[in-house]
Amino acid sequence: MNTDKLFETVNLGNLSLKNRTVMAPMTRTFSPENIPTPDVAGYYRRRAEGNVGLIITEGTCINHEGAHGYDRVPNFYGEKALAGWKTVVDEVHAAGGKIVPQLWHVGAVRKPGTGPNKEAPAYSPSGLYKPGAENGVAMSQADIDEVVEAFAQAALDAKNVGFDGIEVHGAHGYLVDQFFWEGTNQRDDKYGGSLEKRCQFAVEIIQAIRQAVGDDFTIILRFSQWKQQDYDARLAHTPAELEKFLTILSDAGVDVFHASTRRFWVPEFEGSDLNLAGWTKKLTNKPVITVGSVGLDTDFIGEGMKDLSGTSNPTGIEGLLERFEKEEFDLVAIGRALLVDPQWVNKIKDNNLDDIQPFNKKALGSLS
Numbered sequence: 001m002n003t004d005k006l007f008e009t010v011n012l013g014n015l016s017l018k019n020r021t022v023m024a025p026m027t028r029t030f031s032p033e034n035i036p037t038p039d040v041a042g043y044y045r046r047r048a049e050g051n052v053g054l055i056i057t058e059g060t061c062i063n064h065e066g067a068h069g070y071d072r073v074p075n076f077y078g079e080k081a082l083a084g085w086k087t088v089v090d091e092v093h094a095a096g097g098k099i100v101p102q103l104w105h106v107g108a109v110r111k112p113g114t115g116p117n118k119e120a121p122a123y124s125p126s127g128l129y130k131p132g133a134e135n136g137v138a139m140s141q142a143d144i145d146e147v148v149e150a151f152a153q154a155a156l157d158a159k160n161v162g163f164d165g166i167e168v169h170g171a172h173g174y175l176v177d178q179f180f181w182e183g184t185n186q187r188d189d190k191y192g193g194s195l196e197k198r199c200q201f202a203v204e205i206i207q208a209i210r211q212a213v214g215d216d217f218t219i220i221l222r223f224s225q226w227k228q229q230d231y232d233a234r235l236a237h238t239p240a241e242l243e244k245f246l247t248i249l250s251d252a253g254v255d256v257f258h259a260s261t262r263r264f265w266v267p268e269f270e271g272s273d274l275n276l277a278g279w280t281k282k283l284t285n286k287p288v289i290t291v292g293s294v295g296l297d298t299d300f301i302g303e304g305m306k307d308l309s310g311t312s313n314p315t316g317i318e319g320l321l322e323r324f325e326k327e328e329f330d331l332v333a334i335g336r337a338l339l340v341d342p343q344w345v346n347k348i349k350d351n352n353l354d355d356i357q358p359f360n361k362k363a364l365g366s367l368s
């Protein structure tokens with residue numbers, strides 16, 4: 001296995017990385033009272049020591065009462081949480097790593113009673129969790145403005161704390177994606193209707209972030225076709241629709257796209273082997289991260305840790321490397337394999353595959 005391509009350096013705007021590996025954002029619920037602890041810092045530090053090029057943190061909630069959907073998920077606001085994050089950043093930097101937080105609002109996925117604001121309702125574009133399933137309230141213009149502002153403030157705080165950029169969680173059926181998806185966005189104002197209008201909320205978030213952080217701070221947008229509410233849902237049915245979607249967001253100020261799929265080898269559209277990341281790079285010419293069951297024989301299902309039963313065994317990454325050779329994408333995010341094994345990147349580099357641990361539910365029980 002020739003892994004040279006994976007270990008080439010890359011520049012994402014102002015952000016220089018030593019290789020093409022990325023730790024995928026993974027919710028761990030190890031932050032009591034929503035404050036990241038020294039254990040959390042140690043967990044990320046071990047991945048930096050393990051030679052990961054860029055760490056994307058677990059989803060961390062912006063300062064809006066409905067942002068949280070699960071207990072023990074870290075805040076990205078308030079003195080204590082930001083001090084906790086500063087320790088995370090400092091430890092990762094001390095180990096030679098780079099790190100960005102994933103900024104998150106769960107929207108209609110929220111179940112009241114969870115998170116720090118127990119009474120808060122679920123907020124979403126049209127009060128829908130999925131077609132036909134109501135949950136919470138449809139957002140007013142004032143709600144939208146407040147959330148946009150909270151994303152911008154979080155990005156500015158990330159910059160001030162010393163992070164190397166930010167990622168907006170626009171995937172998997174959470175708030176930003178609920179605006180993208182027709183299934184949950186039935187508004188008839190400037191935020192709903194055409195694909196362009198369904199992008200308006202994300203455009204305002206990206207523009208407000210850019211305004212807050214300036215030109216030299218990297219903005220990553222994670223998006224997906226699949227939703228936790230419906231694995232077969234799609235935002236873009238054709239390359240032309242995908243181009244429209246990406247162009248709008250690219251023009252708004254996204255520097256890097258993170259195209260989330262559950263299996264990186266699945267072609268996105270008929271007539272081409274390119275996956276979603278491959279198409280994204282071709283259509284935008286911006287740096288793109290691919291993801292989905294890299295190095296494991298079973299794919300990822302769901303989020304919120306509900307469907308991670310069974311064992312996924314380690315595999316080689318020849319298929320991924322072939323796509324790297326063809327420059328279909330620039331970076332690869334690794335989720336479960338890196339969760340279970342902080343040294344995964346080094347073991348791949350050394351072709352030390354026998355030494356890689358399988359992933360199973362037990363791995364979720366500790367911050368190893």
Ligand SMILES: Cc1cc2nc3c(=O)[nH]c(=O)nc-3n(C[C@H](O)[C@H](O)[C@H](O)COP(=O)(O)O)c2cc1C
Pocket residue numbers: 024025026027028058059102169171172222260261262291292293294296299300303304305308333334335336337364
């Ligand atoms: C325990 C766990 C928690 C996750 N939490 C998040 C999250 O907070 N944000 C996100 O965008 N994706 C989340 N994901 C999805 C991963 O980022 C990744 O896309 C998925 O696991 C597929 O990659 P893999 O097959 O390499 O694990 C999570 C996945 C797992 C396994």
